[in-house]
Amino acid sequence: MRHIISVLMENEPGALSRVVGLFSQRNYNIESLTVAPTEDATLSRLTVTTIGNDRVVEQITKQLNKLIDVVKVVDLSEGEHIEREVMMIKLKASGQMRAEIKRTCDIFRGQIIDVTPTTYTVQLVGASDKLDAFISALGSASILEVVRSGVCGIARGEKVLSL
Amino acid sequence: MLIEGTTVELLSGAEMVVRALRDEGVKYIYGYPGGSLLHVYDALFQQEDVQHVLVRHEQAATHMADAYARATGKAGVALVTSGPGATNAVTGIATAFMDSIPMVVITGQVMSHLIGEDAFQETDMLGISRPVVKHNFSVQRPEDIPSIVRKAFHIAESGRPGPVVIDVPKDMTTPTERYPYEYPKQVKMRSYTPITRGHTGQIKKATDLLLNAKRPVIYTGGGVIMGDASTELTELSRLLNFPVTNTLMGLGGFPGTDRQFIGMLGMHGSYEANMAMHHADLILAVGARFDDRVTNACDKFCPTAKVVHIDIDPASISKTIQADIPIVGPAKVVLEEMIQLVKGSKKQPDADALHAWWQQIDEWRQRHGGRFRTDDSELMKPQQVIEMLSKVTNGDAFVTSDVGQHQMFAAQYYKFNKPNRWINSGGLGTMGFGLPAAMGVKMNFPDDDVACVTGEGSIQMNIQELSTCNQYDLPVKILCLNNQSLGMVRQWQDMNYESRHSQSYMKSLPDFVKLVESYGHVGMKVDKYSDLEGAMREAFALKDRLVFMDIAVDPFEHVYPMQVPRGSMRDMWLSKTERT
Ligand SMILES: Cc1cc2nc3c(=O)[nH]c(=O)nc-3n(C[C@H](O)[C@H](O)[C@H](O)COP(=O)(O)OP(=O)(O)OC[C@H]3O[C@@H](n4cnc5c(N)ncnc54)[C@H](O)[C@@H]3O)c2cc1C
Ligand SMILES: Cc1ncc(C[n+]2csc(CCOP(=O)(O)OP(=O)(O)O)c2C)c(N)n1
Numbered sequence: 001m002r003h004i005i006s007v008l009m010e011n012e013p014g015a016l017s018r019v020v021g022l023f024s025q026r027n028y029n030i031e032s033l034t035v036a037p038t039e040d041a042t043l044s045r046l047t048v049t050t051i052g053n054d055r056v057v058e059q060i061t062k063q064l065n066k067l068i069d070v071v072k073v074v075d076l077s078e079g080e081h082i083e084r085e086v087m088m089i090k091l092k093a094s095g096q097m098r099a100e101i102k103r104t105c106d107i108f109r110g111q112i113i114d115v116t117p118t119t120y121t122v123q124l125v126g127a128s129d130k131l132d133a134f135i136s137a138l139g140s141a142s143i144l145e146v147v148r149s150g151v152c153g154i155a156r157g158e159k160v161l162s163l
Numbered sequence: 164m165l166i167e168g169t170t171v172e173l174l175s176g177a178e179m180v181v182r183a184l185r186d187e188g189v190k191y192i193y194g195y196p197g198g199s200l201l202h203v204y205d206a207l208f209q210q211e212d213v214q215h216v217l218v219r220h221e222q223a224a225t226h227m228a229d230a231y232a233r234a235t236g237k238a239g240v241a242l243v244t245s246g247p248g249a250t251n252a253v254t255g256i257a258t259a260f261m262d263s264i265p266m267v268v269i270t271g272q273v274m275s276h277l278i279g280e281d282a283f284q285e286t287d288m289l290g291i292s293r294p295v296v297k298h299n300f301s302v303q304r305p306e307d308i309p310s311i312v313r314k315a316f317h318i319a320e321s322g323r324p325g326p327v328v329i330d331v332p333k334d335m336t337t338p339t340e341r342y343p344y345e346y347p348k349q350v351k352m353r354s355y356t357p358i359t360r361g362h363t364g365q366i367k368k369a370t371d372l373l374l375n376a377k378r379p380v381i382y383t384g385g386g387v388i389m390g391d392a393s394t395e396l397t398e399l400s401r402l403l404n405f406p407v408t409n410t411l412m413g414l415g416g417f418p419g420t421d422r423q424f425i426g427m428l429g430m431h432g433s434y435e436a437n438m439a440m441h442h443a444d445l446i447l448a449v450g451a452r453f454d455d456r457v458t459n460a461c462d463k464f465c466p467t468a469k470v471v472h473i474d475i476d477p478a479s480i481s482k483t484i485q486a487d488i489p490i491v492g493p494a495k496v497v498l499e500e501m502i503q504l505v506k507g508s509k510k511q512p513d514a515d516a517l518h519a520w521w522q523q524i525d526e527w528r529q530r531h532g533g534r535f536r537t538d539d540s541e542l543m544k545p546q547q548v549i550e551m552l553s554k555v556t557n558g559d560a561f562v563t564s565d566v567g568q569h570q571m572f573a574a575q576y577y578k579f580n581k582p583n584r585w586i587n588s589g590g591l592g593t594m595g596f597g598l599p600a601a602m603g604v605k606m607n608f609p610d611d612d613v614a615c616v617t618g619e620g621s622i623q624m625n626i627q628e629l630s631t632c633n634q635y636d637l638p639v640k641i642l643c644l645n646n647q648s649l650g651m652v653r654q655w656q657d658m659n660y661e662s663r664h665s666q667s668y669m670k671s672l673p674d675f676v677k678l679v680e681s682y683g684h685v686g687m688k689v690d691k692y693s694d695l696e697g698a699m700r701e702a703f704a705l706k707d708r709l710v711f712m713d714i715a716v717d718p719f720e721h722v723y724p725m726q727v728p729r730g731s732m733r734d735m736w737l738s739k740t741e742r743t
Contacts, residue, residue: 010354014289014301024295054482062478068298068318071354163353 002031003057004083004153006098006161007046007064008072011037015069019046022067028052028060032085032128032150043071043163047152049128072161080156086123086149087131092142093120101141108134119144127151166343169386174344174665176305177202177336180269183312185274186346187214189240191231191606192216193224197244198284199271202336216606216635218599219627221248225255226596226625227603229264229326230563233586234604236391238265238319238327245271246284250291254593256326261590262385262412265324267315268292272301275332279734282458288330291431297325302335306342317350324389335502358475361492361500369447369471369488370504376445376589377516378467379405380436382428385412385589386450386494393417393582395498396449402505403512406524410451411574414585419578420558423525429457430726431571433533433739437724439524443468450474450494453484454590463731473497489712531724531737538694543692545569545716549576552614552642555699560612561586565597567620568650571722573616595624601639602632612640612703619645619672619713629682640702641711643675646718654721659735675713684709 009015016035023030028050035046050060057075064073076083093101098120105112105122108130114121124134128151135146154162164175174182180203184192193216196204206213211274218224221243223440228239243252249270259266270292273282289299298318300311308331315327373379375629377571381403393416400407400423407417408428417424426433428440440446451457458464461483472479472486480489490497535546537711549572552562558578564570564587586604588596601615622643632639676686685708689698695714702710725743727734735743 014299017290018293021293059478060481066478068352068355080385 001053001057002051002077004076004081004151005048005050005057005061005064006074006076006153007048007070008038008161008163009044009046009067010069010071011042011044012069015044016046018067018069019048019064022063023048023050026059026063028056032148033108034150040163045161047150049151071163074155076153076155076163079159081153082156083127083151083153083154083156084125085128085131085151087123087134088121088123088147089135089140089143090121090145091117092118092144096116097141104137108137110134113156164341171343171345173341175202175206175336175338175341176302176308176331177206177338179305179308179342179344180312180331180336181206181210181213183346184240184346185210186535187312187316189213190320192240192242192315193218193227193603194242195221195224195244195248197246197248197275199333200242202333202338203242203271203331204367205338205430207338215242216631218631220625221251222255222595223267223602223628223631224601224626225252225266226258226599227606228266228268228666229259230586230600230603231256231607232259232264232266232324233388233600234391234437234561234583234607236265236583238267238324239603241266241268243268243270244284245273246286247290249286249288253291253295254595256292256328257297258578258588258591258593258596259326260295260297262588263324263389264326265319266326267312267319268328269324270328270330272330272332274334275303276334278332288328292328295326296328297323299328299330299612301330302332305335305337305340308335309344309346313347314350314352318355323479330562357386358492359496361473361490361497363500365488365490366497366500367504369490370501370508372445372469372488373403373501374505374508374510374512376405377448377513378439378443379403379445380439380443380522381405381407381447381449382410382440382451383407383413383416383449384410384451387413387416388582390450390475390494392450392494395495395502399498399505402502403639404517405447405512406439406521408432410454410457411587411589413451414574415579415582418580420580427574428732429454430459431575431722431724432457432726433575434724434735434743435524435527437726437732437735438527440465440468441731442523446470448472448474448486449498451550453482455483459726459732459734460729465732472639478542488544521683535723536738540717541691542717543695543715545572545646545720546576547614548642548644548695548714548716549573550698551695552616553577555696555703556612556614560584560614561601563587563597563600563604563613563615565590565615565617565624566651567618567621568646568720568722569616569621569644571620594621597621598625598628598639598641601641602628602637605637605639608637614640614642614644616644619643619647619675620649620669626678629679629684629709633683635705638705638707638709641709643711643713644716645672645705645713646716646720647672648718650718650720651722657721658725675711679709679711684711686711686713689714
């Protein structure tokens, strides 16, 4: 099963490499990874999506908790949560494809954020499966470049991940 | 130099490193100098509180520090220079990491402005050590040295212990730049708060299970040794009259000569211990991590047992074997709570069931327990040597070991009655550990007997330390069980590769007697069992000399029992021809 694990950690040099190193060292898989500082400059928040059975994911959270730089760990998939990912996708857009791409983009509530006579760059925000769906919906349009931010997530309701 | 009008001293970074170690109560550090550490070595030279022991290879420095920690529970300290000094220390750091041993390793580093430029003797020690440390630090400002050292010791020694590396760029130790020095009394880290007690509800549930068990086994490991819980373990086991088995790392946690002790368990565990585990209805695991050398195939592991698992590290619980009752907490505190619950309980352990269980165990013990065959040949069996060692030292010596068959024989045949006396590398299985480990112990326990059980393969991995032993007068006794081959490798080749002995034969062994004599020590060669006791007594009587006993043993001997790969706990080879 896919899990979204959020980690609050000290904003220290080397902290990120400890987390990434842990995953490769213990043969855990990383689907996506994002990290950035929080409102408190001494803390960063890292989100990692991974696939594994319950036993593996339990080990992942336990091992993450053991890292000295890690302050808190939560598996967002255990409760109700919101996940978002940003994608920017550059497409060949000439002739009748231009209109077609525009339509698909509208259906997915994407935005065209850059235009040239032959290309469109579309921005799309949503859960990862929505971004996947957009890519498959593009059908025969020719994709020049895709960049995705990786997933970040937050629990629904009043639950917070903080100190 | 004091800051005017105060008692606060001004020290250079180099002086702070040394002073912080003193304030941490460190007496000996083990190390080897080099360019990046010259300021620190100069500061060491100018004081007498912290004494430096000069090894002959950095790996030995880490093993000495590690063995001190295994014998005392306190973090040992090693000091090595950047680049090759640091990489030479990596094996020792990994050895300590795998066995959860507290250690602080200070590594020199190139000047901070040169980091990343492939400077002379630069290696990324933070990166290299990361997977084999509990934590590592890089000093960015000299004034941080006292707090980093305090944190390093705190992290190394608390919770699940482990090694911590402090990487010190040379410019952090410049003698002319001085800063106020104050050693912090406490550490506060919001991201690190080791657990101090177990969950009372869980402990109650577990105690109920204990009192209802019919075929219980207490299985304990290194966590009882490093967690200083052998008194509590012994008391609880006696209260309950349950059989106790120890892992390789847990030997000495419960008295080896006690009737309730059923030996080591696992790959080379005793017949009775592995049988008891397999048939148990309750396993109380304490400070043990269900290692693959213990469980054999996890899906066949102890099919009828409920598992209560006490461990200070939640990640050790349900990692390989699912626990029915997990208890996260220090063994000492949790066991003490259990003792009180058992004492206060109206319910008593099930005496009839236990009586029947003990009869079964004793029958197993009778059938195959602890026997090896001697034949008519003059060739000594390695097991006989260990039994003799146990006899000559009354089971009271510190015994260190290298890795191989001799290690297993030592574990099986030396009866450890006290904790912290059996010192070996279990998790990493580091050949070359034994001699430096013996040195580290002897340095700190000069009045105790310290024996290093080794093989002619392993001893040659750190034999240069005979020179250090000479310099510091470390009269350890080295028992080299010389089977002229890499015996453990050879055994596997016999069993799995139709005796194709690929590279497991040691040609051109040195004359060990002459070799040790050239280092200023005493050498003895023993070829006959009839000479063994006399020679060994003589060796131990030579209180202030290092004695190397080169003991010829049967090169064809195998270690048994040996679990059958991918089987259950009870599937064992009992000799070259018998299987369960
Ligand atoms: C050639 C060879 C053969 C081997 N054969 C065997 C064999 O037959 N049988 C065998 O048992 N081993 C064998 N080993 C060793 C094996 O590889 C493991 O090292 C060993 O089994 C692990 O022991 P342990 O479970 O006690 O864990 P350790 O590595 O000692 O770990 C200690 C555990 O206790 C926990 N802990 C630490 N402090 C505390 C505390 N204060 N309170 C509570 N918990 C704490 C830790 O979190 C950890 O989970 C062999 C090794 C070699 C090299
Ligand atoms: C550094 C290192 N290299 C290789 C091994 C693999 N290994 C395990 S036991 C063994 C043989 C040890 O031979 P010896 O020290 O003579 O002991 P014996 O088994 O003969 O008693 C080897 C090579 C190891 N454990 N450590």
